[in-house]
Amino acid sequence: MKDNNMDIVYDVKGLNLWYGDNQALKDINMKIEKNKITAIIGPSGCGKSTFVKTLNRMIENVDGVRTSGEILYYGDDIFTNKLKVEELRTRVGMVFQKPNPFPKSIYENVVYGPKIHGIKDKKLLMKITEESLRGAALWDEVKDRLNENAYSLSGGQQQRLCIARSMAVNPEVILMDEPTSALDPVATMKIEELMEDLKKDYTVVIVTHNMQQAARISDKTAFFLNGELIEFDVTSKIFGTPKDQRTEDYITGRFG
Amino acid sequence: MKETRFNIDENRIKRRIMLNNRVRDLFSVVIVLVMAILLVLLYRIGKDSIGWLDLQFLTSNLSIFPEKAGIKGAIIGSLYMMLVVIPITLILGVATAIYLEEYANDGKVQRFIKINISNLASVPSVIFGLLGLTFFSRMLNLGSSILAGGLTMSLLVLPIVVVAAQEALKAVPSFLREASYGMGADKWTTIWRVILPVALPGILTGAILAMSRAIGETAPLVALGIPTLLMRIPNSLMDNFTVLPIQIYYWTLDSVLTREYTFLAAATIVVLLVTLFILNSIAIVIRNKFQKTF
Structure with missing residues (x-):
């Protein structure tokens, strides 16, 4: 019974995750659709970051993590060896909470991915750099200083550089773990504007602490609480007519 | 209230x-x-x-006449020995540190190895000399050649390089590793392209300090039976040799017989001190230049 529906990127089935003895995700079932922005909201410690890091297996870098259940990525279980973790992470890019460019030039940051995949042609690399930086709405700001160190950029620019860097390997999905939580409102707005363009080419899963952000940018929203997926629906429904009382309590600000 | x-x-x-x-x-x-x-x-x-340290002193061979004696042999001996020590300690030391910090799981065996490497760094140097004498000089039959001395000295400073490299690798922020892994990079690509470039200044600083230790160390070579009086300049790794600190040791010992040897020893000490001073300065410059990356 393989799910061959190409509009479903991720099919999460009965996912459990433990940090040692502490269960962080409880029986998550969720389908993530192609070319949509899926927002994950919930209070601190609800497992939303853990969940998104499980989607590209980054969570396995933490000691003592165990999982059960399966996550199908276009029909392939990511926990089996059919899909190498390096391949999964090439097809699924990630943008982290804190901007984390390499201490190299802006150009070297963008071409890091293409280079490790063996691309050496200078012209092609330059083309990838321009396209990726344009895609992340950063090109006009940095086109004359591609050889400057990435740490000379502002925090918001660094985060867009990280988005450009992940776009440079042509991923199908971009995971974002609270990408604007370390940024000021203006930089946050720029990244939100960018999201609308991103979903034309990518499937985006974004974890956010900020409910207004989820309401503004996402097509679908998942509400996590204490490691459980409480409600997952079209964003307007989650914020308009939630089915679960806990979702309503959270989005109306009664807790969290 | x-x-x-x-x-x-x-x-x-x-x-x-x-x-x-x-x-x-x-x-x-x-x-x-x-x-x-x-x-x-x-x-x-x-x-x-003063009056003894001049160009003639640096470029002359040993001589029975103090006025004509120089330390060319000891300088060349020290240089030759470092030619053995530098590649061996850098390659083995950095490789060990990379394995321990990046590849090894944090099990009991690994922790035991890590603790013991730190302990090795504080073992008296003469012990390493005895190890070198038993293993390199006698079992491998290398005698008191440059190779035997260099290998023994490498063993002595290897723990210092390993510990310094481990610290440098540990100091690389984890968000850089995450960034690389998140792009689909494997471990070695991440180490080679991201971690090592960031850790390199720290590794170099530690390595240079270890090298200056090797240049100034005497005891392990005395244990190996390095000749204190050597008239011939070495020209291959299998030749006998002497080094600056041994030369100082020899002249200081014999200053009772020949008073001028005191001055020769002093002049050699100045040469050695200046060399060490320069090496340590380079280490400090590298550290200051690169530590502000983040």
């Missing part, structure tokens, strides 16, 4: 300030004393070397 109150004793505050000042004075005196001892030593050595 806060209920508990106590009176502040102003005399107590005064006493504490006084104590602070006395402690500061005490520490100042100690540092002045230490510096003074050092300066007296440097002054005496410097004074003794």
Whole structure:
């Protein structure tokens, strides 16, 4: 019974995750659709970051993590060896909470991915750099200083550089773990504007602490609480007519 | 409303300030004393070397006439030995550190190895000399050649390089690793392209300090039976050799017989000190230049 529906990127089935003895995700079932922005909201410690890091297996870098259940990525279980973790992470890019460019030039940051995949042609690399930086709405700001160190950029620019860097390997999905939580409102707005363009080419899963952000940018929203997926629906429904009382309590600000 | 109150004793505050000042004075005196001892030593050595330390001294062979004697042989011996020590310690040391920090799981065996490498760094150097004598000189039949000396010295400074490289690797922020893994990079690509470039200044600093230790170390070579009096200049790794600190040792010992040897020893000490000073300065410059990346 393989799910061959190409509009479903991720099919999460009965996912459990433990940090040692502490269960962080409880029986998550969720389908993530192609070319949509899926927002994950919930209070601190609800497992939303853990969940998104499980989607590209980054969570396995933490000691003592165990999982059960399966996550199908276009029909392939990511926990089996059919899909190498390096391949999964090439097809699924990630943008982290804190901007984390390499201490190299802006150009070297963008071409890091293409280079490790063996691309050496200078012209092609330059083309990838321009396209990726344009895609992340950063090109006009940095086109004359591609050889400057990435740490000379502002925090918001660094985060867009990280988005450009992940776009440079042509991923199908971009995971974002609270990408604007370390940024000021203006930089946050720029990244939100960018999201609308991103979903034309990518499937985006974004974890956010900020409910207004989820309401503004996402097509679908998942509400996590204490490691459980409480409600997952079209964003307007989650914020308009939630089915679960806990979702309503959270989005109306009664807790969290 | 806060209920508990106590009176502040102003005399107590005064006493504490006084104590602070006395402690500061005490520490100042100690540092002045230490510096003074050092300066007296440097002054005496410097004074003794005047008139003896010149180009002729650096470029001449040993001689039975003190006026003609030079340290060319010892300089070349030290250089040759470093030619063995530098590649061996860098390659083995960095590889060990990479394995321990990046590849090894944090199991009991790994922790045991890590603790013991730190312990090895504090083993007396003469022990390494005896190990070298047994293993390199006798079992591998290398005698007291440059190769035997270089390998022994490598063993001595290897733990220092490993520990320094481990610290440098540990100091690489984890968000850089995450960024690389998140792009689909494998471990070695991440180490080679991201971690090593960031850790390199730290590794180099540690390596240079280890090298200056190797240049100045005497005991392990004495244990190996490195000849103190060598008239011939070595020209291959299998030749016998002598090094600067051994030369100092020899001239100091024999200064009882020939008074001029005191001056030769002093001049050699100055050469060695200047070399070490330059090496340590390079290490400091590298550290300062690169530590502000983040």
